[in-house]
Amino acid sequence: MGPGLLRGLLVVVVALGVCRPETPRPAPSSIRALDGDTLALPGGDRVRLVHVDTPERGRGGAEEARAYSQRFVESGLPTLSRGDSRRDRYGRRLADVTVAGRSLSAALVEHGLAWIYPPGTSALREAQCRAVEARLGVHAGLDDLRLGPLVATASRFHRVTCPVIGRRAGARPWSGTAAEQLMRGRAPCRTCLPWPPREVGGGPASLRDRLLGGG
Numbered sequence: 714m715g716p717g718l719l720r721g722l723l724v725v726v727v728a729l730g731v732c733r734p735e736t737p738r739p740a741p742s743s744i745r746a747l748d749g750d751t752l753a754l755p756g757g758d759r760v761r762l763v764h765v766d767t768p769e770r771g772r773g774g775a776e777e778a779r780a781y782s783q784r785f786v787e788s789g790l791p792t793l794s795r796g797d798s799r800r801d802r803y804g805r806r807l808a809d810v811t812v813a814g815r816s817l818s819a820a821l822v823e824h825g826l827a828w829i830y831p832p833g834t835s836a837l838r839e840a841q842c843r844a845v846e847a848r849l850g851v852h853a854g855l856d857d858l859r860l861g862p863l864v865a866t867a868s869r870f871h872r873v874t875c876p877v878i879g880r881r882a883g884a885r886p887w888s889g890t891a892a893e894q895l896m897r898g899r900a901p902c903r904t905c906l907p908w909p910p911r912e913v914g915g916g917p918a919s920l921r922d923r924l925l926g927g928g
């Protein structure tokens with residue numbers, strides 16, 4: 714190979730390096746986080762993240778989770794994984810959203826902004842365990858909770874007064890705490906334990922302080 718050809722190749726390599734287009738970013742408004750676990754796509758379709766729940770609007774951490782999901786989808790090129798034809802009863806596509814191979818569901822759980830929608834995955838259960846242990850996000854006030862005795866099934870935990878669980882077979886009294894239940898990968902009952910309880914973190918403002926304070 715002559716020096717001229719070599720120089721020519723170098724020029725091409727350098728040019729490729731310089732001219733390689735940046736990862737295309739969607740316009741900020743192209744995907745909109747309606748709340749932490751629900752996204753609106755440009756065509757009007759909605760996506761419900763699989764495996765996780767985030768706080769409902771008005772509860773502690775709801776706005777933080779929504780803002781996190783919005784920043785996440787704006788951080789690169791979002792793609793839908795598990796984007797199959799499954800939909801929930803509200804017509805939302807059930808999928809995870811990834812940016813550069815990173816899962817939004819996992820990121821939310823890691824930051825304590827979401828908890829597992831059972832059964833989740835083993836990776837999510839480990840992430841939830843770490844987030845609860847570190848009392849991140851909505852888990853921050855778990856030690857101040859006074860929920861009274863809890864009842865557990867395979868996937869969820871309830872107040873003993875829960876109208877859903879009643880005396881259902883398989884439910885058993887549990888002397889442990891909500892933190893322990895969450896660390897076992899169980900989720901709070903959606904009827905008797907809207908999550909996070911008002912007691913956790915003392916409300917959205919206090920949680921926001923903690924999240925911002927903790928970076």
Ligand SMILES: [Zn+2]
Pocket residue numbers: 870871872875876877878902903904905906
């Ligand atoms: Zn319940």
